[in-house]
Amino acid sequence: MKQIILVKYGEIILKGLNRHAFEDLLIKNIKGALRPNKAEVWRAQATIYIDMADPAVIDDAVESLKKVFGIVAIIKAFVLSKDFEELKTQAVEALRGELESTKTFKVEAKRADKKYHMTSPEICMELGGHLYESFPGIEVDVKNPEKVVTAEVRETNIYVYCKREKGLGGMPVGSNSKGMLLLSGGIDSPVAGYMCAKRGLGLESVHFFSHPYTSQRAKDKVLTLAKLLGKYTGGMKVHIVPFTDIQLAIKEKCPSDQLTIIMRRFMMAIAEKVAQNNGAKALVTGESIGQVASQTVEAMYVTNEIVKMPVFRPVIGMDKEEIITIARKIDTFETSTLPYEDCCTIFTPRHPLTKPKLDKIKQSEKLLEFDRLVDEAVAGVEVVEV
Numbered sequence: 001m002k003q004i005i006l007v008k009y010g011e012i013i014l015k016g017l018n019r020h021a022f023e024d025l026l027i028k029n030i031k032g033a034l035r036p037n038k039a040e041v042w043r044a045q046a047t048i049y050i051d052m053a054d055p056a057v058i059d060d061a062v063e064s065l066k067k068v069f070g071i072v073a074i075i076k077a078f079v080l081s082k083d084f085e086e087l088k089t090q091a092v093e094a095l096r097g098e099l100e101s102t103k104t105f106k107v108e109a110k111r112a113d114k115k116y117h118m119t120s121p122e123i124c125m126e127l128g129g130h131l132y133e134s135f136p137g138i139e140v141d142v143k144n145p146e147k148v149v150t151a152e153v154r155e156t157n158i159y160v161y162c163k164r165e166k167g168l169g170g171m172p173v174g175s176n177s178k179g180m181l182l183l184s185g186g187i188d189s190p191v192a193g194y195m196c197a198k199r200g201l202g203l204e205s206v207h208f209f210s211h212p213y214t215s216q217r218a219k220d221k222v223l224t225l226a227k228l229l230g231k232y233t234g235g236m237k238v239h240i241v242p243f244t245d246i247q248l249a250i251k252e253k254c255p256s257d258q259l260t261i262i263m264r265r266f267m268m269a270i271a272e273k274v275a276q277n278n279g280a281k282a283l284v285t286g287e288s289i290g291q292v293a294s295q296t297v298e299a300m301y302v303t304n305e306i307v308k309m310p311v312f313r314p315v316i317g318m319d320k321e322e323i324i325t326i327a328r329k330i331d332t333f334e335t336s337t338l339p340y341e342d343c344c345t346i347f348t349p350r351h352p353l354t355k356p357k358l359d360k361i362k363q364s365e366k367l368l369e370f371d372r373l374v375d376e377a378v379a380g381v382e383v384v385e386v
């Protein structure tokens with residue numbers, strides 16, 4: 001029996017965006033998430049309908065939709081007749097798997113088609129009565145039923161279903177401009193990206209790569225993370241920045257305890273340029289207060305000083321355990337914990353400053369050609385689309 005997918009989105013998230021722009025963007029993101037499977041997607045009365053060309057992939061489609069921000073509920077519904085006698089027979093067939101071993105149920109009716117000849121209470125009574133007679137041993141319980149059978153009366157059909165799955169919520173990716181995520185191979189930055197995407201921020205990412213000090217495997221790991229995160233953001237462009245020359249220059253010219261903080265200022269400055277060149281309006285990092293030496297408030301003050309763009313740090317107040325819980329949920333944890341070295345770990349000084357002073361750091365940077373190094377790095381960016 002034919003099934004389609006109904007997608008529900010909350011009214012609250014329409015705030016700030018006009019409704020049609022919101023729905024159009026959500027439909028675009030849904031189509032992207034369903035690819036390469038073909039589907040007809042349309043909307044009517046605060047519901048998005050998805051009719052998969054190949055019915056065999058409907059469950060895969062539901063799984064993909066669970067990664068689309070802006071969706072509140074996903075429903076696999078049977079497409080039944082508006083002729084009520086026909087509907088009753090079809091509903092018994094359609095719901096057999098669900099109701100055969102069920103003890104209690106009730107019927108709820110939604111009449112989106114206000115011209116339909118029966119009222120909602122009539123539909124509940126009639127359909128409920130027929131299901132009650134068709135399944136021996138089943139009882140009606142309007143207060144606390146094991147299963148709720150919903151019948152939505154719409155333009156051309158009545159849609160009947162028992163189950164609704166929770167969507168991710170949030171806002172459609174792209175509804176709130178674009179950010180540039182500083183994506184390392186660690187646990188925190190993919191989670192940070194996920195959290196900003198949840199609020200509708202489109203994402204591209206920048207990764208600092210120190211060939212030959214970091215291996216191809218380390219780069220592949222980051223690309224895998226970008227791909228996993230891209231399931232939530234409709235793909236991901238990764239800007240890979242050659243970082244070796246900068247790290248070697250800092251190591252050669254600056255005091256070793258300042259190495260990390262100066263390196264982080266370079267990262268921010270380069271990320272901001274890459275963001276500007278690609279229409280992103282904010283930077284996103286996976287920093288969390290006090291997690292490492294470079295994430296003390298003093299260190300972040302100095303790091304932040306080099307850029308004008310807002311820097312979003314959505315995991316700033318989270319403990320590692322809380323970040324890991326999300327990393328597991330979004331499926332990046334395993335990849336993040338692969339052992340390949342990161343560009344930072346190799347150049348990390350033994351005693352990094354935890355309370356750097358801005359004027360001292362600026363003085364050290366005078367020993368370097370800061371702007372030239374930034375421009376060269378930006379010019380050497382390799383773009384990979386995953």
Ligand code: ATP
Pocket residue numbers: 181182183184185186187188189190206207208209267284285286287291292294295342343344
């Ligand atoms: P993560 O788990 O995300 O790697 P971390 O705890 O290792 O974070 P740091 O190494 O201090 O912390 O990095 C802080 C943030 O700086 C990261 O969350 C990330 O946003 C950014 N970052 C660090 N290294 C890189 C890199 N090689 N390329 C891009 N961004 C980086």
Ligand code: MG
Pocket residue numbers: 184185186342344
């Ligand atoms: Mg890291």
